[in-house]
Amino acid sequence: MNKPTTLVIGASENPNRYSNMAIKMLRKHDYPVKALGLREGKVLDVEIKKPGFEFKDIDTVTLYVGPQNQPAYYDYILNLKPRRVIFNPGTENLAFEKALTNAGIETEQACTLVLLSTGAY
16 A cells, blocks of 8 residues: 655754654655755655645645744645645644644644654654
8 A cells, every 4th residue: 555645844954853853754664755945955765855846646744844934835835735734843833723724634733753653643
């Protein structure tokens, strides 16, 4: 069975960043991963694209961008029409969560790393 694709927003090549750890753990669990970050780069076999890159068939968006920087991504994420958006610790944004819910998109305040390590992803 094919696993659904996850888009990591706020991706970084820095191995100390949680977005980097999430990409690695998603790949370890055989999830297809796309990545969006301020700088192009690569984590394992995942290329990091700059904002504005058009992705298709995204099931889950996992956010690693603080709420103060999220407005630039609102329309982008809404237009992707993912099944769900995960707000990792520090990215919680009730106004954006409400907009997503109103658009029929599930939201979850959770840690992608914990979800993966507990089998709840």
